[in-house]
Amino acid sequence: MDVKQYAESIAKKAKKTTRQLSSLTTDIKNKALLKTAQLLDKNRQLILQENQKDLENAEKKGYSKALLDRLALNDKRIDQMIQVLEDVASLPDPVGEIINMWTRPNGLKVGQMRVPLGVILIIYEARPNVTIEAASLCMKSSNAVILKGGSETINSNRILVDIIKQACRETCFPEDAVMFVDTTDRSVVNELLKLEGLIDVAIPRGGESLIRAVAENSRIPVIKHYKGVCNLYIDDEADMEKALNIAYNAKVQRPSVCNAIENLVVNKKIADKFLPEIAYYYGKAGVEMRCDEYSYNLLINHPKAKDTEIVPAKEEDYYEEFLDLIIAVKVVEDLDEAIDFIEKYGSHHSDAIVTENYTKGMKFIQQVDSAAVYINASTRFTDGNEFGLGAEMGISTDKIHARGPMALKELTIPKFIVFGNGQLRENVGIPKDEEEVKIDTQACNL
């Protein structure tokens, strides 16, 4: 079958379900989610069997151990998927929520009601549990979803979608609302990204190159984040214990993720005290420190840093998303310089200040233009679950529609609803008997 035709046939099937989806009851949606959870539990062996095929293919292709680890399923990971489905079922239904309503002087009641976006295309890599996360969030928010996973997990994803569809059939949920791109042909993605009348939004999840390719080729609006160059600023009025713990947690606890910090920005007044201490602990954890001139001179022969790799930073290090046990260090004169630095080098994802000073904390919150801005906590909390949103569909560092973790509400949009009892603009109705016909010929107000 021709790729273009295939893409269109998938998108059309998904689109066809949108009206029915928009008026499904929360009950039916929850039943479909919980039935999927049950069927996952019942079909563990089958799932692991299909996953085994992916693992064998990946091994043959010589994929890295890290990638194998990401695509491997086991009972614990199936448990996690079941948990996601149960969590999403327990969350409030965003669809139909009237977020405000007011009465105009002429008696019109004008309000805004959340409705689904329509058809969502999600393009992702490796981990098969994204299939369950994305599908469950879309099902609960009454969106149709087109799932395009990585070729390395196609067998795992296929069985998971089969199970979802079986659950849909058993619960009167439209099964075409969950469409699976069942091919490893990458050109399908480009064809899908052209279907602006059929697909309403594309969400790429994965490495920066995948996301850039999607953003550049899409005629459909894309919600995305390219990378996470997160910054931690240690103010001179920081509590030393909080500063050390947060600097450690945000870099070391899980270094390969987008909400881990890559740059440590330190106020000069506290640098001499703070940097040797954190260098000591970073050394223990194997973190390499790429230092500006001031911090390099401070640390290179410092006894506390004797087991720490201290190297001079190049400017490009401050732009880099290391995703590894590496941190770039910058010493600044004051908060303004710190914010300048973050605005210049950061990726507007998650940034934190450690300070006991109220005014400086509030200034940081206000002026740092990022999806998530913290006072005295680790940036590692930028996550749908940690923020209490249930699952997440992705993180946006865009400026429109949504910033930060996107969950159920972000998969809806308010439309205007208007309840009238015969209101007419300028009170112009059908002319009475000999009344003159009035036509305002002014052009569009837009």
Added chain:
Amino acid sequence: MDVKQYAESIAKKAKKTTRQLSSLTTDIKNKALLKTAQLLDKNRQLILQENQKDLENAEKKGYSKALLDRLALNDKRIDQMIQVLEDVASLPDPVGEIINMWTRPNGLKVGQMRVPLGVILIIYEARPNVTIEAASLCMKSSNAVILKGGSETINSNRILVDIIKQACRETCFPEDAVMFVDTTDRSVVNELLKLEGLIDVAIPRGGESLIRAVAENSRIPVIKHYKGVCNLYIDDEADMEKALNIAYNAKVQRPSVCNAIENLVVNKKIADKFLPEIAYYYGKAGVEMRCDEYSYNLLINHPKAKDTEIVPAKEEDYYEEFLDLIIAVKVVEDLDEAIDFIEKYGSHHSDAIVTENYTKGMKFIQQVDSAAVYINASTRFTDGNEFGLGAEMGISTDKIHARGPMALKELTIPKFIVFGNGQLRENVGIPKDEEEVKIDTQACNL
């Protein structure tokens, strides 16, 4: 000067003001708006003089009377601009509004705070008052704005921007936050639309061809509506007087605007009674009716329609935005067929049902997927002012960020703000004495 350089220099100047803008007090913003209003009042003669130049050029070029009417300023129109400035000053400041905040089990306080979008490019045609509307909304919402008006109003726009900038200087508002593209060279627009790091969103206002050109050429997110093919459905349980008045108002009161109706969809059970009546009044107002087979046969020899132009409709008529005294008529069996029709031919702008039946009204509200959906009122109310939002920046028929009239709130986006007191993910802090270093090597949760 090179066009590319010129575009960049404008965008960079605007971008540079964004941090300062984000922490301006509401007081300063309102002072700048009210000072602009004062200076408009004081400089009426100068404004009319510059506007005269545009009018003379337009006349020389043989522009249509309609266009001349749209670009002409007079005392009444200057009064309207002053009113807009005063209205926007009196609206609540959306920036810094914390729309919700909750506490996580670990004590983290997570909230969402409205922040400006950043730099907004608005591309518009003809009417010079858009300059004042767009600038005032952006100023109040702490966005920098780049104004690109039509070449036919460049003199009028220039003087208006000069006045705004003078007001900015006198009130400590950063004047580079309002940038004016002072050239009639159209290639500047394409250069501006490439500056994705500097400009955050583009809003085109004007004809469909302008909007399509912007959407196709832009690397920046675009918020737009292509056209307004609005539909009115007359249900068989409609109140006849409301039906006639609304059908009349929505078509006749001002036919050239995007929220006027283009299609009249009538339930067959009421068609024989309703259509001859509305045909009578449409005939009085000079409205041509393009009819499907059923309505054509009903009206063509009907005495009530003897002064009305009744012609057979072609299918393409139902897709057409007439912006004129023409209406396409379709008779349907029931509500479902009406909604099918609206979803197929409409442009998802504004659609209304006239009915006394509660269940059918609510079904229409829920299932019609448009920016504004009405029961028993004219679609002509889709407008920022009529909805009570103050002014408007444009109308969106997109599915993301905003649907319907966009005003102050839609020029902001919530970011996450997090107040902690030392919270660490998985409680991993600096290791105590002999504690083992724990590093989770799992890859990005995204």
